[in-house]
Amino acid sequence: MKNLENKINKSEKSESGENFISSNRYPLIITLGFFLVFAYITFFHHNYWWSDVDGVFYLQKGAQVLSGDGFNVHVNDAPVGGAVLYSLVGSFLDDGFLAMKLIALLSCTGIVFVSFYIIRNIFSFKVALVGQLIVAFTPRLELNAILSMNEMLPIFLTFMSLFLITKKHTNLRYLILISILLGSAVMIRYQPGLVFIGILIFILIRDKKIRINVTHMLIMLGVFLIVISPLLVYNYSTYGKLMDSNPEFYYYIHSEFETTEEEEMLVNNLTNENISENIYLESVFWENYFYNLLYHNPSLFFNFNTPEHNLSVIPIIPFVGMIPVLGGLIYYLKPKWNKNNYIIVFSSIIITTISVLLIGSFEKHFFAIILIPMIILIILNKKNIDNGLQPLLIVTIIFSVMISIIPLHNAKHWFPVWIIAPTLTALFMVEVIPRIYSKLINIRNNKKKIIKSDKIILITLILLVLINVGYSSEVLKFYIYEDKYDGIKNQLIKTLSGVPLQERGIDIKEMGDFLSRQPNIENSYVMSHWWSMAYYADSKYIYTDFKEGVEGDDLNKYVTRENWNSYDRWYSNIMSHPADRYDLLNLKPDYIVYEPNTTEYLEAKQAKPGTNTFEYLGQYKDLEILADIGNSSIPNNFELIYVSNNTGAVIYKINYSD
Secondary structure, three states: OHHHHHHHHHHHHHHHHHHHHHHOHHHHHHHHHHHHHHHHHHHHOOOOOOOOOHHHHHHHHHHHHHOOOHHHOOOOOOOOHHHHHHHHHHHHHOOHHHHHHHHHHHHHHHHHHHHHHHHHOOOOHHHHHHHHHHHHOOHHHHHHHHOOOOOHHHHHHHHHHHHHHOOOOOOHHHHHHHHHHHHHHHOOOOHHHHHHHHHHHHHHHOOOOHHHHHHHHHHHHHHHHHHHHHHHHHHHHHHOOOOOOOOHHHHHHHOOOOOHHHHHHHHHHHHOOOOOHHHHHOHHHHHHHHHHHHHHHHHHHHOOOOOOOOOOOOOOOOOOOHHHHHHHHHHHHOOOOOHHHHHHHHHHHHHHHHHHHHHOOHHHHOHHHHHHHHHHHHHHOHHHOOOOHHHHHHHHHHHHHHHOOOOOOOHHHHHHHOOHHHHHHHHHHHHHHHHHHHHHHHHHHOOOOOOOHHHHHHHHHHHHHHHHHHHHHHHHHHHHEOOOOOOHHHHHHHHHHOOOOOEOOHHHHHHHHHHHOOOOHHHOEEEEOOOHHHHHHOOEEEEOOOOOOOOOOOHHHHHOOOOOOHHHHHHHHHHOEOOOOOOOOOOOOOEEEEOOOOHHHHHHHHOOOOOOOOOOOOOHHHHHHHHOOOOOOOOOOEEEEEEOOOOOOEEEEEOOOO
16 A cells, blocks of 8 residues: 555656646756857866956965965955855865856856746746746856856845745745845855845835734844854954955946045055945045946946946847836836826926936936836836736845945846846737737738737847847857957858967966976965966966056066055955965065056056046056066066967066075
8 A cells, every 4th residue: 555655656746747847848948058058168168267267366265264364365345155165166176167167157057047937926928938038148147157257156046036035925934045045145245135135125015014024024134144144253253343345445446436535535445444434425425326326337237338248138239228128117017197197207207307407417317317207107006016026126226226336347246136127028028019010010001900929029039039149159259269359240251261269368377387387386476467377377376457566666666566555555465365465474476477468458558537447557667578578677587487479478487685
């Protein structure tokens, strides 16, 4: 009898598994296709560190923490949890680069898979499938699937939490799991913490059961704090504070507007590791804040003027990506266009437009003219928003408002709340475009004609996919190969002709391998711009941008960092390996690796006067003589030991008299 019951149970489980695969075969096929394509690119084409070298940085810092020297480690924009995790996985696989690539690939694959179920929680199967395809063919997600970066694992955990919060009936068990997922994500990156705040606000206002909502919110907060408590305890016991990162770092290096007083305050705060509330009282801070909120950060989401770096569903064409997102939202809200609503919406547009023209700048604040009426439209029609889309809307608004204290420098920082864009775009493509097309056809033919919507959806989706595949291929080629974009026609000719391309980072690998054969290299310091140099050389490392120091100084003063300003020396110390957070070691290099005409230098020479990042070049011009082999101005103690025939990069061994 027991054997019969066991057979029945096994049969039921098998049928259940088969039913799941059968009913979810399309999202599974899309997910598997994504994984196979980018696994191939990752393991057969992306073989060297290059643009994703901050992955090396996290490996190095994690290794230093695990060695017991965490006191000297400082990560400006992230907790040490991710660094420790990556270092542990890298040690287990005996290959840090492989570990980082695997984590990124699996995380992005998970994002593609979960995205279907997030959208399915809110809309139909068809909308969810189209939305998943949009996610899978998003160039920036595809790029991050092959790069060994720090972001994608916490994004996957965030997507898992969004899947749970968008379910029709979210019970306490789900809320606890959400707190665990987001707490784990915050151990790696801070941005998921803003998502958690948005979810807490949603829980508080989701219905009129205030007592239950407050109780659930407090339980979630308690679980979240328990999950991140190891990080808090570590930070407090090691550094004497609960958080060891400073949001003013991004504000300092990327802010659009600045004053001398503010810059001095920021440098003092960063180098002395203070977070001053005074900076938030400065008028220039609020000028930067509204610029970030209403132009800079949304541009990375929708592409106002950042065609090479955005998360728009149509990344190559500015502004167009806004249309399906806003169109899908308006369609979903189904607003009642009565007299009162007309007056309120159009009044908000007029008032906002006048305010922007009088107080701000149309070029830098025009998004307010779109954003504020949309928020008013959401409030007026909040009864039409169910508990599926509502948390996504609240989380996106809260995230946007809070993250704008800093200027985002990369579109990937929008990923925690980005799912709302493909969701609304899919709704627009499935529901709105066929209706528009049908009306246009009927108007032209002056009669009612039934249009098969599936054909229109398929054609629209194919066009979107083709555009994004073309764009994505160029983005991937740029990051993997030495391939300069020469226009659509020339790129197509190069692709079809099979012109061999050199993989980026191979020179760094060759120089690192050369250094690895130098005597006692494991105890020697290499000064370079590339963190991966130390990874390949298995050496210690001193970070430089090659724009520090005082113009005209002797090069020995440059390499010993004698006249570097406080910020440059502090930044070099925390970016070096092992990090020297408190400047106790007085680091000086045994080798210097110099590459002429790097991207940073070319950008510096072309920078507009008054910009913060590249205004000060220090000894960059002085260092150019290092590439001029045999130049009499090169100090005698600089011994040339390597020259790259490909890039002209040089390596000097530095001999000290003491």
